[in-house]
Amino acid sequence: MLSQEQIEEIKGHLERAQNPIFLFDNDCDGLISFILLRRFIDRGKGVAIKSFPELDESYLRRVEEFGSDYIFVLDKPQISKEFIEEARKKSIPIVWIDHHDVNPGLEGVSNVSYYNPIYSKEKSSEPTSFLAYSIAGVKKDNWLAMIGCVADNFLPDFSEEVIKEHKELFSKHPKSAFDILYESEFGKLVSMLSFGLKDRTSNVVAMINLLFKINSPSEILTEDEKNFKIRKRYESVNSVYQKLLDKAKRVARASKKVVFFQYGGELSMSADIANEISYRFPGKVVIVAYLKGSIANVSIRGKSVRNATLRVVEAIEGSRGGGHEHATGAKVSVEDLDKLRKIFEDEFED
Numbered sequence: 001m002l003s004q005e006q007i008e009e010i011k012g013h014l015e016r017a018q019n020p021i022f023l024f025d026n027d028c029d030g031l032i033s034f035i036l037l038r039r040f041i042d043r044g045k046g047v048a049i050k051s052f053p054e055l056d057e058s059y060l061r062r063v064e065e066f067g068s069d070y071i072f073v074l075d076k077p078q079i080s081k082e083f084i085e086e087a088r089k090k091s092i093p094i095v096w097i098d099h100h101d102v103n104p105g106l107e108g109v110s111n112v113s114y115y116n117p118i119y120s121k122e123k124s125s126e127p128t129s130f131l132a133y134s135i136a137g138v139k140k141d142n143w144l145a146m147i148g149c150v151a152d153n154f155l156p157d158f159s160e161e162v163i164k165e166h167k168e169l170f171s172k173h174p175k176s177a178f179d180i181l182y183e184s185e186f187g188k189l190v191s192m193l194s195f196g197l198k199d200r201t202s203n204v205v206a207m208i209n210l211l212f213k214i215n216s217p218s219e220i221l222t223e224d225e226k227n228f229k230i231r232k233r234y235e236s237v238n239s240v241y242q243k244l245l246d247k248a249k250r251v252a253r254a255s256k257k258v259v260f261f262q263y264g265g266e267l268s269m270s271a272d273i274a275n276e277i278s279y280r281f282p283g284k285v286v287i288v289a290y291l292k293g294s295i296a297n298v299s300i301r302g303k304s305v306r307n308a309t310l311r312v313v314e315a316i317e318g319s320r321g322g323g324h325e326h327a328t329g330a331k332v333s334v335e336d337l338d339k340l341r342k343i344f345e346d347e348f349e350d
């Protein structure tokens, strides 16, 4: 948990910010973190971060374009040194809120206020949308906050109240966040936003604008002209997703402990596929690689996969990676994928 003092500090930053830019990780947790804070102060621009694994200096262009006086970075584990240095030269403060277990590398840096419950006295790693909900404290946004939490496989302490208020969207007695994600109408809501983020920029902007004003899940789930594009996008991405998922399931059934699945194409969905395979095949270590050109973006799920992921970064030159204890990501060149796979097989199979 962030302390009350930290929460008040972040509120102070938000109140001082006249024209902030929110740079958020390009997934549901990042998106919802932004939406909650934006709804709270009712000003500022939001941009999804596509650079991986770090927020890179190319995003300074957006800061300039908007004339932002404050930079909020949400749910992103790394920021490039150049980005931080350029913001310092322009005297723009950076407020960085995250929950990944990483060293942010801020020694000697003065223009960044860093908040991460991993470094709290009582170490924890609740999703950034949970943190944003604690900061904004807008009770009626609880269902939005829950979307971000469920997407990050976290059942928040306020989930009972959301379930009570929207009974029709939940199956009975979900035991975990992923029970909700994969077995209920509320989970479909999560997927709709998650797939919506994979759409072209103008449609993402339209989705964000809808989320600024929305007051209930039905405004997304019940067909009308305002949510037409989100629903259409969901259907087309979901059909691609289901096909890939079927293939991955076949691989999982034929695998020992480590499931290794790779695919290419236009849509980056390795995290979504890895999450669902890991849910459907508990106990396995799931590696899903999305190949684009000579680069593979890899999502890894399973009990204690973090150490092996860090070993990959050590062993393979030019690779990047890290994340949570049971959910990590890595970026390697395609020719090194076999090495990566071997490191996991050596660790988890005998």
Ligand SMILES: [Mn+2]
Pocket (backbone or CB within 6 Å): 029, 030, 075, 099, 127, 128, 152
């Ligand atoms: Mn997150």
